[in-house]
Amino acid sequence: MSDTVTARKPFQRRTLGWVLLEFLGSMNLAITLLVVVAVASIIGTVLQQNQSYPDYVLKFGPFWFETFDRLGLYDVYGAVWFIAILGFLVLSTSVCLYRQVPGMAREMVRFRTQVRLESLRGFHQHAEWWLPEQLPGSVLAEVTGAFRARGYRWRVQDHGDHQVAAAMKGRYQRLGYLFTHAAVVVIGIGGLLDGNLWLKLKEWRGEIAVETRDLAARDVPPVSRLAPGATPSFRGNIMLPEGSAANFVFLRLRDGFLVQELPFAIELKDFQVEYHATGQPKSFVSQVRIHDREHLGDRPLEATIRVNHPLIYRDYAIYQSDFGDGGSKLELRIWPLTGGRLEPVEVKGEVGGALKVAGPAGLFGLELTEFRLFNLMPEPGARPGDRKFRNFGPSVGFKLRAPAGEAREYLNYMAPVQLEGRWFFVSGVRARPGAEFAYLHIPADANDSPERFLRFNARLRDEEGLRALLTRAPAPTGNPDFQRDLAQVRLNLVELFLQGGFAAVTERARAVVPADRLQEATKLYLEILRDTLAEVFIEVLRAEGMKPEQGVGEREDAFFNDALSALATLPAYGSPFYPQLTGFQQVEASGLQVTHSNATGVVYAGFAFLSIGVFLLFYTSHRRLWAWIAAEEGGSRLILAGAGNRRQAEFAREFAALETVLARRLGAPEPRADN
Amino acid sequence: MAVTREAMLEPWEQPAFWRRLTIWDALWTLLVAVGASYAGWFYRAEMDGYEVAILFGGALALIAWGLYWKPARLFALAVALLALLALWRYGTDYELRKSDFLLKYFLESQAAFMWMSALYVLATVAYFAALFSRSEFVGKTATALTWSATVLGMTGLLTRWRESYLLGADIGHIPVSNLYEVFILFALITALLYLFYEDRHRTRAMGGFALLAISGAVAFLLWYTFDREAHHIQPLIPALQSYWMKIHVPANFIGYGAFALAAMLGVAYLLRQRAETRHPDGLLAVVLPPLELLDDVMYKAIALGFAAFTIATILGALWAAEAWGGYWSWDPKETWALIVWLNYAAWLHLRLTKGWRGAPMAWWAIVGLFVTLFAFLGVNMFLSGLHSYGTL
């Protein structure tokens, strides 16, 4: 900036306003703010924004949850302090513009014919000629001719003993500064207008209140509703099931929402997900109808909305942003897992709805939370890089709420899944949202049904039947007491096993058997248990009409082992039922985002300024040339000097070329003193 | 001031721009125009209006690039010929990549990328060898290696573009859609930027440093290919199915490449400065690139990177407005782009208005690379958001 003159009167009065202006427009503040905004922005990328508040509590614990909430960290970019820093940056840039632009404008129009000889000689680019027998007038003509040839504009001023021709080119570089910095201000203001400033303002004035209850849109009270046009801009979402319509969207705000009404209704006719052969989604397409009596009359507007292809209707833009379930109709067979009788209950429900199911300790709530038609997942046992995927078919997700209120989440696959060559009904369970699922693998029987396993399980829990079975055979030693005791031991072992798996059995052994005989005794216990279970299993097979006396096949053997593993995980499974998905009718829902913005044009204008501005700044250069011509005894003296405010190397080359041209016409310049 | 030969030949009147153009320039322009028109006609069924606009915009940019920097022409021609050769060998059968000799060993995209990787690593070694041996021949070899690697890499990308369509018309897309593909783009752009500065400043001293960044990218690529098998062509997820990707991503990578180059020059700067103070007579103090050169090119690279990054971020915002419903959502990737941008804005102000030079700016450029790297890689690895470039 060697050639920028910032003329300030030496004895200006330091009023408060001046000091403030000086501070706001200072380069140090500007650079500090640039860095501070950058650093503050990091927070919101590290801490996931706008999640549900209970999730935050779980993640951080009550103390930090509270602290972070106070600091506004769950919505950093809407936090007052963050907006204030951004505001400061914009303010600082404005002040900077205010102070620089007049100087720059002067730079653009002034030719600076007032220069001193010494300063010209001090320029990095300068050359000096002693031209005997030449008149200043003809030298001036040569020089200005050279200026003209290179596209410079110039002014000549006569200072009496010498003349100065001051030339310049590329003064639009200065506009680069103006464009770039004005763009920052314009984008900042536009962004602010498009942000949720209006909502904040309304909230602050008490005109609206965020709704935090889980209400249907029609039940939301007026204080949480916004009429069309209540704020100049918004961005809201709606999940529309196929066949339904809505004339509002939800605006998420902190831990709640507001309902923004629309001046038209969107009806979702159809939502389609297409898949590639590999199972990845290929397209999400919503067929919608816009109903708007006022503008469209009775003929709704038909439109297709896809990702990257929004629908613009009036001043509203409607985007494909999400998809989900719109209340698929499900048929379930609820198998009891804890009783001695196997009587399944058939129920029907809808995703999003809840059912009541009688359980051992009262009524359980079965909340159907999701249905998925495809479950594309990595092939079990594949390495991460293998990229082998398998479609595990339809699944139902539900929450089972015990009478006491606590709930667990389950995920059941409809079709049996093949693992290591055998087929299983898979059901995942987790106690906390976001935790990993633990899986129960129920072996599938020959009819592709979980029934055999469930009958086996029920049989084991039917104490009377079991006792009858175990005492049925004649006592081996003819000692009925022994037989009765043995039967009791076997019953106890089965019960232990059903309550806590194999671990419970070994634990019991540890509790009652002296240490030196523990190993032996545990082994014996497990053997007895296994024999007992096998005996019951054979009974189950017999009831199916098989003839176990003629030998049990390998398949049944494997089934038995798998059934034992499943039985052993049942206690951890924690549900008194196994709800089997037996039928479904999928209803999809499309997540649409509706936006309305009044400052997009402002921001885009800022973008245009910025793009032009940076290129002007970097790739043009405001160049000045001076020719000082003085008549001396016997000839003339010419001093040529120049400077550019950018692209020094290019300017040096240009100056050298000019010098060469003049040298060809006027003769060689004098050798430079500083070379 | 030394008077260059060009300056000696400078006529009195500087002729208008178009009168300075030679017959070669005209031929170049014609060739690109005809090539682009032919491509546009050939693929007319595949393209919508935006894509036609991008094709011709790209052709104009290519013409301008070739006029501005002559070596670009030879490069573009070599790439075009090799890519056409690959397309011709392929015909419509993707499986030929396993049997056709030319494809299997040279032109199939994986093969081309392997050649590219090997050549870049060799070029790195050669540049350093040239630096210390001060052999002109070794230096020329290094330059040739870098050019060859870049030609093959670019050919590989173009071939991959075609391969994706051979896999299925609905799978086809420009190969800038995932981390694997953009890493190749990064290496190529960084190399081209470096080659430009090498040519303009007539020195190979910076080569080793620039190529070190590229070799780093190559190392990542190899790991990504062999350990993660990331090289398979994947169909595009719906969010990326947009013409914006064609301009947003390359613009971004001009930025990333330029910033990476600047950081490597910063390293060279610090090494040279250390060498000069500690062992002024040592080899390092002589062979490493001079400080003024490094300072100058570092500034130019950051300025170019900043301009490109500004455009890229704006394009990203426009795309976001079309895909997500708003030009700015404070998505982690967007936010990190802003952080990178602000960081270099601070750098530029320090240099231009506060006149900072030397070591602090070099350090800042190096730190800037880590910030950039986080925006480019870290966000995908550690943070979740709307950007779907996928995780590692």
Ligand code: HEM
């Ligand atoms: C987000 C905010 C800002 C951005 C993106 C920005 C961008 C830029 C850019 C790209 C340059 C050109 C640098 C070069 O040519 O090397 C520049 C120059 C400059 N900036 Fe900023 N700037 C910002 C804020 C500010 C602020 C707040 C001030 C006031 C203190 C300021 C004062 C200047 C000045 C005085 C110049 C030199 C102009 C010249 O001599 O041509 N900038 N700015």
